[in-house]
Amino acid sequence: MNILQLLEGLTLRRILWVTAICAVASGAASWIFVNTYFDLLLTALPVGYTSMLLFTAASNVRQASMPREAMQILAIVAGSILGTILAGLLKGRDITQMFHERLAGVTISMGLGIGFGCVVVATIMLREKYARDQARILRAESERHQLEKGMLEARLQLMQAQVEPHFLFNTLANVQHLVETDPQAAARMLDSLIRYLRAAVPQMREAHSTLGREVEMARAFLEIQQVRMGARLAFRIDVPEPLRARDFPPMMLISLVENAIKHGVDPCCECGTVVIRAEEQEGRLRVCVADTGEGVKPKEGGGLGLANIRERLKTLYGGAAALVLEENAPHGVTAAIEVPAAA
Amino acid sequence: MSATGVIADDEPLLRAQLRSRLARLWPDLTVVQEMENGRDVEEVLQRHGPSVFFLDVHMPGVNGLEAARRIAGRAHVVFVTAYDEYAVEAFERGAVDYVLKPFTEERLALAIQRLRERLQAAPAHLEELVQTLAARLAPAPAAQHLRWIKASVGPNVRLIPVEEVIFFQSDDKYTRVVTCDGEALIRKPIRELLDELDPERFWQVHRATIVNVDRIASVRRGLKDQAEIALRDRPETLVVSRAFTHRFRQM
Numbered sequence: 001m002n003i004l005q006l007l008e009g010l011t012l013r014r015i016l017w018v019t020a021i022c023a024v025a026s027g028a029a030s031w032i033f034v035n036t037y038f039d040l041l042l043t044a045l046p047v048g049y050t051s052m053l054l055f056t057a058a059s060n061v062r063q064a065s066m067p068r069e070a071m072q073i074l075a076i077v078a079g080s081i082l083g084t085i086l087a088g089l090l091k092g093r094d095i096t097q098m099f100h101e102r103l104a105g106v107t108i109s110m111g112l113g114i115g116f117g118c119v120v121v122a123t124i125m126l127r128e129k130y131a132r133d134q135a136r137i138l139r140a141e142s143e144r145h146q147l148e149k150g151m152l153e154a155r156l157q158l159m160q161a162q163v164e165p166h167f168l169f170n171t172l173a174n175v176q177h178l179v180e181t182d183p184q185a186a187a188r189m190l191d192s193l194i195r196y197l198r199a200a201v202p203q204m205r206e207a208h209s210t211l212g213r214e215v216e217m218a219r220a221f222l223e224i225q226q227v228r229m230g231a232r233l234a235f236r237i238d239v240p241e242p243l244r245a246r247d248f249p250p251m252m253l254i255s256l257v258e259n260a261i262k263h264g265v266d267p268c269c270e271c272g273t274v275v276i277r278a279e280e281q282e283g284r285l286r287v288c289v290a291d292t293g294e295g296v297k298p299k300e301g302g303g304l305g306l307a308n309i310r311e312r313l314k315t316l317y318g319g320a321a322a323l324v325l326e327e328n329a330p331h332g333v334t335a336a337i338e339v340p341a342a343a
Numbered sequence: 344m345s346a347t348g349v350i351a352d353d354e355p356l357l358r359a360q361l362r363s364r365l366a367r368l369w370p371d372l373t374v375v376q377e378m379e380n381g382r383d384v385e386e387v388l389q390r391h392g393p394s395v396f397f398l399d400v401h402m403p404g405v406n407g408l409e410a411a412r413r414i415a416g417r418a419h420v421v422f423v424t425a426y427d428e429y430a431v432e433a434f435e436r437g438a439v440d441y442v443l444k445p446f447t448e449e450r451l452a453l454a455i456q457r458l459r460e461r462l463q464a465a466p467a468h469l470e471e472l473v474q475t476l477a478a479r480l481a482p483a484p485a486a487q488h489l490r491w492i493k494a495s496v497g498p499n500v501r502l503i504p505v506e507e508v509i510f511f512q513s514d515d516k517y518t519r520v521v522t523c524d525g526e527a528l529i530r531k532p533i534r535e536l537l538d539e540l541d542p543e544r545f546w547q548v549h550r551a552t553i554v555n556v557d558r559i560a561s562v563r564r565g566l567k568d569q570a571e572i573a574l575r576d577r578p579e580t581l582v583v584s585r586a587f588t589h590r591f592r593q594m
Contacts, residue, residue: 169445298491
C-alpha cells in the first residue's frame, strides 16, 4: 500500500475545514489565555494537520485486528501529542523544557486537540452512519418497488392475449375444410376451440383457477393440435380426480403445453407425444408436461413464457414454488411446476 | 391450358382442402405431389418439373421461404399462409401472390386467374423478397450465446436458463451453478463458460467466479484492493479480485 492510497480522502475541502476549525478554536482560546492569537494558531495548526493526516491514514488502513473507529480515535490522540511537540519545535522550544516548565500549556493544547478531534470524528461517524441508513432505506424502498412492479407485470402478462392469430386462423381453416368433408369432426373441433378460447381469452378468464380447469383447457388445445398435426402428435393426460379441485394458477399449464408443441414436437418432423401428469408428494403438488420432441438447443432461448411463469410463481408463492426443467431420455423435455399443496 | 402443381403444407387437412378447392376452381391443374415441408423440393422439381408451387410459410424442417429460395425461379410460387402481419405486409409489396388461410373461394379464384396469366412468362426470381420475409419472420438470431445450462441433479439432467443463474464458481474439478432456489454442478470450467456466455450479462469478477450482473444487489469496497458483491436472492457475498475491480468503478 503506497502513500497515495493511505492519503485517499485527504481533499482540499478537508484541509480547509481543519484550517478553519483551528482558526476559530484559536480565536476562542485567545479570550481565555494570555497568548496572542498568532501564537495560539501556531500551536493549533500543527495539532490539527498532524491529527488530520493520521486520521486519514487510519481511515484507509484496512485490516481486521482493530475496528476502524478505534484506529481513528487513536490517530487523533497520537496526532494531538505529535502536533503539540511539533508546534513547540516550530516555536524553537526545547522538548525537555516543554514537558517540565510548560507542562500545563502543553497539556492544554494536547487536550484541546484531542477534544476537537474527537468532536470532528464523532461528526464524521454520525454522517457516515446517516448515509448508510439512508442507503439502506433507499434499498429497502427499491426492493419494495421491485416487488410491486413484479406483481403488476405478472397481472399484465395474465391479461395479455394468449391466443396467437396464427393458431386461430389455421384452426379455422381446418374447421372450414372439415365442415365440407366430415361435419361431425368439424363440430368436435369447434367444440374444442370454444373450450380453449373460453379459458384463453383474457376477458373471459378468471383470476383464480383449479387444476381441473387448466387441464381441460390444455386438453382442448391438444385436441385441436392433434387434428391439425394428424398422426404426428399423440397425447396423454394423467391427472388423478381428487387433485382436479385444487387451486392452480391460470395459464401456466397451457404455456408449458404450447412450449412442448412449439419447441418440442413441431420442429422435429417425426411424431411426438405430450404427457400431462399431476401428483402430490410430501405436501407439494407437482404438475408436469413431458414431450418426446427436439429438446432444447444450448444456444436457443426458451422465450418469455418460462420467465413469465417463474416471475408469477415468485409473486404468488414467494420461494415456495418452483418451475423445473429436465431433459428426457432419449430426447425431449419435462417441465414441472411445483406448488405447495393447499388441500 | 393444363398445368402441374405441388402443394406443401404440414397440416394434412389443409393440404386436402387446397387440393379439393383447386380441383373445383382449376380443373386443368394436376396436383402431382403433396409435401409436408420443403425438404424434397429439389427432387420434386427434378421428377415432375411442376409449373407452380403452393407453399405454406410455416412448416417444420424446411419452411416455405427456404423452399421458395431453393426453387429459385424454376417454377411459379404462391404462398399460402395463416394471418401474419409481417408476412402479409411484405407480400403486398412483392411480386409474388399469396393467399390467406382460411381462404374464400373468391380469393383463391383470383390467385388462380393471376397465375394462369403469368404461366406463359418466366417465373419471378424471389431471392430478394424471400430474404426480406425471412428477416421479418425470424429476426436474426441474437448473438450466439449460451442460453441453457445442462446440469446433472441426481439421475436427471436439469435444464437451467442462464438468466436464472446468479453466479458460477469453480470448485475443484467442477463448476457450481448457483440459482435462487439451489445449486448444481457442471463439468464445464469457468474459462469455457466465459467464452460462451453473454459478456454483457455475465462478468468475471474473480479467477474462479462469474456473476450475473442483473443479480447484483450492491458492490462495496472490501479488504485490500478488492471489492465485495452482495447478491439479490442469495446470502453469499462474492469477492471481486483486484484485476476485475475496474469494471465496478464509477458506476
